[in-house]
Amino acid sequence: MKKTVAIAGATGAVGQQMLECLKERNMDVDVKLLASARSKGKVIDGYVVEELTPESFQGVDYVLGACENDVTKMWMPWAMEAGCVVVDNSSAYRLDDNVPLVVPEINADDIAKNNGIIANPNCSTIIALVACDALKKEFGIRRMVVTTMQAVSGAGVKGIADLENQIKDENAPKTAFPYQIAYNLIPQIGDFDELGISKEEWKMQNEGRKIWHDDDLLVNCTCVRVPVLRSHSESILLECDKEVDVEKAKDVLSNALGVQLKDDPQNKVYPMPLDTTNQDDVFVGRIRKDLTDPTGKTLSLFCCGDQIRKGAATNAVQILEKLLAQTEQ
Numbered sequence: 214m215k216k217t218v219a220i221a222g223a224t225g226a227v228g229q230q231m232l233e234c235l236k237e238r239n240m241d242v243d244v245k246l247l248a249s250a251r252s253k254g255k256v257i258d259g260y261v262v263e264e265l266t267p268e269s270f271q272g273v274d275y276v277l278g279a280c281e282n283d284v285t286k287m288w289m290p291w292a293m294e295a296g297c298v299v300v301d302n303s304s305a306y307r308l309d310d311n312v313p314l315v316v317p318e319i320n321a322d323d324i325a326k327n328n329g330i331i332a333n334p335n336c337s338t339i340i341a342l343v344a345c346d347a348l349k350k351e352f353g354i355r356r357m358v359v360t361t362m363q364a365v366s367g368a369g370v371k372g373i374a375d376l377e378n379q380i381k382d383e384n385a386p387k388t389a390f391p392y393q394i395a396y397n398l399i400p401q402i403g404d405f406d407e408l409g410i411s412k413e414e415w416k417m418q419n420e421g422r423k424i425w426h427d428d429d430l431l432v433n434c435t436c437v438r439v440p441v442l443r444s445h446s447e448s449i450l451l452e453c454d455k456e457v458d459v460e461k462a463k464d465v466l467s468n469a470l471g472v473q474l475k476d477d478p479q480n481k482v483y484p485m486p487l488d489t490t491n492q493d494d495v496f497v498g499r500i501r502k503d504l505t506d507p508t509g510k511t512l513s514l515f516c517c518g519d520q521i522r523k524g525a526a527t528n529a530v531q532i533l534e535k536l537l538a539q540t541e542q
């Protein structure tokens with residue numbers, strides 16, 4: 214019996230990408246698009262958007278959630294009541310002990326532990342952990358120092374519009390960010406706590422510990438909004454348990470799931486956000502030993518990944534594929 218998949222928040226950047234991922238992966242499911250009343254009747258790729266109401270989830274088997282936290286928390290009880298299994302891209306349930314937080318290339322086994330909700334990690338977390346998972350297995354990772362350069366698409370269609378409009382007119386409205394983003398960098402994503410650390414920056418450590426099942430992982434993260442449309446870039450320093458070897462690092466990365474090694478700096482080959490945009494792999498390069506660490510246990514690298522795809526929609530759809538495969542067993 215063909216399963217029915219609803220996309221909640223279907224008109225946003227991530228929701229639309231989820232639909233595209235379902236189609237390009239030839240998933241044999243019926244699709245239902247749900248959004249707010251103001252989007253009711255819109256047509257997206259041949260599908261008519263329905264208003265999201267308490268009754269929307271009747272007859273639905275799976276939900277791909279692409280809404281902000283407050284909206285997600287409103288409809289989640291309706292989806293649970295209807296017996297749906299939800300893959301949720303919001304941050305509402307990511308650190309809930311009863312909710313698996315999953316990057317399929319890393320901890321797909323956690324999917325089976327779900328009680329109706331599986332959480333999609335934050336985009337910058339997904340990109341960093343996909344880039345570093347093979348290195349963690351090889352060298353052990355004790356501490357990460359990360360600077361993210363996050364695309365405006367992380368703030369959805371408003372973020373994309375701000376950049377495009379401000380490039381044309383620097384006085385264009387600032388709807389997604391506190392300052393002009395065109396020709397600028399903004400070292401703030403999310404509110405700061407009393408320690409001066411933003412919510413976005415805490416996510417990398419908190420989510421990384423859960424996905425890797427490593428409560429001792431230490432992450433110092435600085436998150437920066439940059440005038441790039443779609444892909445997040447991250448400069449990462451890894452303090453490892455063992456002495457690192459660059460050639461071994463390149464070897465394990467060249468065989469890592471979801472990774473493309475782009476590392477030939479002499480020939481100007483390295484990850485760049487334009488190259489990762491609109492494809493699903495994380496590109497990793499600029500791999501080098503940190504010569505300032507006399508122990509030889511520190512590695513530096515640079516990675517990029519499409520925030521809307523692998524950072525959100527593709528990861529969620531990959532989780533759905535695993536769920537569907539489990540029902541066919």
Ligand code: 2RA
Nearest residue numbers: 335336337363367368
């Ligand atoms: C951002 N990671 O980039 C957040 C939400 N996608 O804005």
